[in-house]
Amino acid sequence: MxxxxxxxxxxxxxxxxxxxxLSFLLLVKWRNSMKMYxxxxxxxxxxxHRGRPKLETNxxxxxxxxxxxxxxxxxxxxxxNSPMEVELVIKK
Numbered sequence: 001m002x003x004x005x006x007x008x009x010x011x012x013x014x015x016x017x018x019x020x021x022l023s024f025l026l027l028v029k030w031r032n033s034m035k036m037y038x039x040x041x042x043x044x045x046x047x048x049h050r051g052r053p054k055l056e057t058n059x060x061x062x063x064x065x066x067x068x069x070x071x072x073x074x075x076x077x078x079x080x081n082s083p084m085e086v087e088l089v090i091k092k
Contacts, residue, residue, distance in 0.1 A: 033089045037063075038074060039082035046071050053083050 037049040042059025050065035061083060077084055 033087050036086050036088050037083040038069070038077050038086050039084070040077050040079050042079050044071055044079075046073060046077065048086075049083065 034050075037052055038046065039049060039053050039061035040046050041061060045060075046069040047053070047061060047066045048069055049061065049063040051063045053061035053063040053066065056062055059079070
């Protein structure tokens, strides 16, 4: 079994964070809203996706760009009604 180092995860999180910041900068510069999707996995994990996610056979939603949210947030989002389209609005 091959293990992935903690450095890899730190780098992945850093790259994801930089990409997210860049996405928000572009959003603020060019428009004030962005269509996104919120989906809850079968196990209860909650995620926000930049593109429409696809359901994998393991009960998890996945897309090219996604970030985890607190599970207790948005109790109205369930596995059964996922994904839900939402709009991220930047107020200036």
